Amino acid sequence: VVGVQSGDWEIDKGNTVASAMLREHPDMKALLCGNDNMALGAVAAIKTAGMAGKVKVVGYDNIAAIKPMLADGRVLGTVDQYAAKQAVFGIELALKALKNKTPQSALPAVYETPITLVTR
Incomplete structure (x- = not known):
């Protein structure tokens, strides 16, 4: 790991950060991006930088714009976190806690929701 920097979840900032990292570390092999917008900027x-095919990119969110890049290999993978269902997961947890009269202090600090690795 050569560094961790924020791309502020944006394409342009992801591009700026990735460009700087590529200049500083021309032998870089991969970029793990916190979301697909930053992955688009990294691509x-x-x-x-003339490094197409030499640096692997992985994103997160499985947005529609990333699918062609998965298909042609510009992006190695993304993660589908089922964003449209996250509110449902929270409501289900709350309803279960209410039904069971579970005090908030007894609820888990972290509630894991399903994710799926999406590749070509």
Whole structure:
């Protein structure tokens, strides 16, 4: 790991951060992006740096714009966290806690929800 930097969840900032990292570490092998928007920016930075096919990119969110890049190999993978269902997961947990009269202090500090690795 050569560094951890924020791309502020945005394409342009992801591009700027990835470009700087690629200049500083020209032998970099992969970029793990906290969301697919930053991954889109990273893919553009890799292309601009003339490093297409040399640096692997992984994103997170499984947005529609990432699918063609998965198909052609510009992105190695993404993670589907079922964002549209996250409110449902929270409501289900709350309803179960209410039904069982579970005090808030007894609820888990972290509630894991399903994710799926999406690749080509």
